[in-house]
Amino acid sequence: MADLTCDVAVIGGGTAGLAAERNARKHGATTLLIDPEFAGTTCATVGCMPSKLLIAAARAAHDVRDAATFGIHCDGLRIDGPAVMARVREMRDDFAGSTREGIAKLPDGILVRARARFTSANRLELDDGRAVEARSVVIATGSSPMVPPPFRELGDLLLTNETIFELPDLPESLAVIGGGVIGLELAQAMARLGVRVALFDQKETLAGVRCEAVHETLKSAMARDMALHLGTSPEPSLEDGRVRIDWDGQTDRFHKVLVATGRPPNVRGLNLEATGLALDDHGMPEVNPNTMQCGDAAIFMAGDANGDRPLLHEASDEGAIAGRNAIAYPALVASERVVPFAITFTEPPLVTIGADVCEGAKTGTSDYSRQGRARVDARNVGTVRLHAAAPDGHLIGADLFCPGADHMGHMLALAIQNGMTAGDLLEMPFYHPTLEEGLKSALREICHAVPLRMPGDRDPGNPPGT
Numbered sequence: 001m002a003d004l005t006c007d008v009a010v011i012g013g014g015t016a017g018l019a020a021e022r023n024a025r026k027h028g029a030t031t032l033l034i035d036p037e038f039a040g041t042t043c044a045t046v047g048c049m050p051s052k053l054l055i056a057a058a059r060a061a062h063d064v065r066d067a068a069t070f071g072i073h074c075d076g077l078r079i080d081g082p083a084v085m086a087r088v089r090e091m092r093d094d095f096a097g098s099t100r101e102g103i104a105k106l107p108d109g110i111l112v113r114a115r116a117r118f119t120s121a122n123r124l125e126l127d128d129g130r131a132v133e134a135r136s137v138v139i140a141t142g143s144s145p146m147v148p149p150p151f152r153e154l155g156d157l158l159l160t161n162e163t164i165f166e167l168p169d170l171p172e173s174l175a176v177i178g179g180g181v182i183g184l185e186l187a188q189a190m191a192r193l194g195v196r197v198a199l200f201d202q203k204e205t206l207a208g209v210r211c212e213a214v215h216e217t218l219k220s221a222m223a224r225d226m227a228l229h230l231g232t233s234p235e236p237s238l239e240d241g242r243v244r245i246d247w248d249g250q251t252d253r254f255h256k257v258l259v260a261t262g263r264p265p266n267v268r269g270l271n272l273e274a275t276g277l278a279l280d281d282h283g284m285p286e287v288n289p290n291t292m293q294c295g296d297a298a299i300f301m302a303g304d305a306n307g308d309r310p311l312l313h314e315a316s317d318e319g320a321i322a323g324r325n326a327i328a329y330p331a332l333v334a335s336e337r338v339v340p341f342a343i344t345f346t347e348p349p350l351v352t353i354g355a356d357v358c359e360g361a362k363t364g365t366s367d368y369s370r371q372g373r374a375r376v377d378a379r380n381v382g383t384v385r386l387h388a389a390a391p392d393g394h395l396i397g398a399d400l401f402c403p404g405a406d407h408m409g410h411m412l413a414l415a416i417q418n419g420m421t422a423g424d425l426l427e428m429p430f431y432h433p434t435l436e437e438g439l440k441s442a443l444r445e446i447c448h449a450v451p452l453r454m455p456g457d458r459d460p461g462n463p464p465g466t
């Protein structure tokens with residue numbers, strides 16, 4: 001006999017787990033939400049929010065530095081590192097506090113403060129010795145930073161996303177290992193806050209960018225803020241209280257090292273072997289992306305834990321899908337997923353939506369180095385590539401690295417998800433002078449490349465300054 005029983009047990013009280021518990025309960029389930037800390041989600045505590053707070057401070061510093069372009073001189077720029085970090089933490093604590101308050105308001109008896117592991121497909125053992133029996137289980141245990149072995153020896157000179165926001169002051173210099181999303185966002189922010197930054201990646205491509213033209217623009221923009229060392233294997237060692245990094249016969253020394261080399265799913269310690277699920281070499285079960293079901297078991301996996309789309313909005317969607325199916329099991333409902341959409345909050349932002357160029361696809365390009373509104377704002381850097389399928393030119397994907405990409409990406413995601421064509425988008429009003437107008441050249445190029453005609457009653461040219 002188990003100590004606790006329920007219809008749906010959710011392991012992990014982050015974004016995905018909270019959504020799963022909420023939706024299972026909404027659909028009539030008795031639920032348990034199990035987490036050792038209920039710290040207030042990775043997003044709010046050590047993820048999206050503190051990183052965007054640091055980026056916001058960096059933008060303020062950059063704007064002051066750049067003001068001279070407009071004839072405005074702010075002589076004597078001084079960045080108060082402790083104040084920058086204090087604001088990051090103060091606002092972060094507020095976001096995390098609100099999330100914790102929400103968790104505390106869940107109905108009595110749902111929260112279980114413990115770490116869970118499977119003892120069979122529907123039984124869990126808690127680290128306080130209690131046993132849980134559930135009709136279905138949702139795994140929503142998130143992901144954690146992976147630190148390659150040589151970097152583990154660096155003591156408190158080593159930073160990850162879990163420690164960088166706790167720094168009392170900005171470091172003088174920082175080596176960033178990994179030019180993925182975390183590495184790029186934090187490297188650029190630190191550089192714009194006056195930290196000397198060098199970024200290393202073993203690959204030649206930053207942030208897995210799939211489009212060469214966009215990657216070239218990104219690389220040269222990043223190289224203005226930091227030293228870039230791509231396609232290299234940095235070797236760390238300790239030397240006189242600093243970290244020495246050796247690579248390709250070169251050497252440099254840094255006050256801190258941020259390791260951002262990926263975040264594998266938290267599945268170790270769950271004892272998934274006891275569930276009877278077939279596991280791959282990484283100990284991962286097969287997860288259906290439309291139902292979140294693992295194999296054919298009454299086990300579901302949502303959020304970063306399944307490693308598929310490790311983003312906040314996806315964690316939330318996947319949690320909801322998993323929670324509903326956990327109570328509906330075995331009568332599962334397959335959900336249609338949203339179009340893949342990822343934003344890296346560099347300046348300018350980097351955005352990837354939907355599919356890459358594929359056979360038969362047509363691509364249109366917009367160059368933001370000459371775009372009117374971008375020039376007005378002195379932010380004229382960037383490239384956009386829109387991909388569409390013949391014969392009608394319906395949009396299938398987009399790669400953007402340009403000012404306003406984080407906002408324009410939402411419009412393009414909507415267009416792609418709704419099967420709109422380049423011509424459909426050109427039928428929309430484009431206000432002048434905006435960054436959105438810059439998309440028109442890419443859309444027109446697609447219209448010319450597919451048999452579909454451009455809207456006949458729209459100006460085929462550009463008003464001045466677009």
Ligand SMILES: Cc1cc2nc3c(=O)[nH]c(=O)nc-3n(C[C@H](O)[C@H](O)[C@H](O)COP(=O)(O)OP(=O)(O)OC[C@H]3O[C@@H](n4cnc5c(N)ncnc54)[C@H](O)[C@@H]3O)c2cc1C
Pocket residue numbers: 011012013014015016017034035036037038039041042043046047048049051114115116117140141142143161182266269270302303304305309310311312313315345
């Ligand atoms: C620095 C950084 C910046 C980011 N920025 C963005 C961004 O701007 N936009 C965006 O969309 N995404 C961003 N992300 C990604 C986003 O934060 C994650 O995709 C999202 O938080 C994942 O939510 P989750 O519920 O899967 O995991 P989490 O919120 O990590 O929740 C997992 C929970 O499981 C618990 N747990 C683990 N093991 C067990 C166990 N055995 N028993 C019980 N409980 C357990 C943990 O304590 C934790 O509470 C960022 C991530 C990082 C690291």
Ligand SMILES: NC(=O)c1ccc[n+]([C@@H]2O[C@H](COP(=O)([O-])OP(=O)(O)OC[C@H]3O[C@@H](n4cnc5c(N)ncnc54)[C@H](O)[C@@H]3O)[C@@H](O)[C@H]2O)c1
Pocket residue numbers: 148177178179180181182183185200201202203205206207208232233234260261262263309310311342343344345
């Ligand atoms: N804006 C956002 O949405 C946002 C922001 C931050 C994080 N995230 C999420 O967090 C996840 C993890 O981010 P991440 O940046 O840690 O991982 P990542 O997988 O995006 O990038 C890791 C990078 O590290 C490199 N690398 C790995 N081992 C290395 C080594 N030994 N030496 C040098 N380089 C090495 C890889 O080549 C890769 O480029 C992302 O997948 C993303 O989903 C999202």
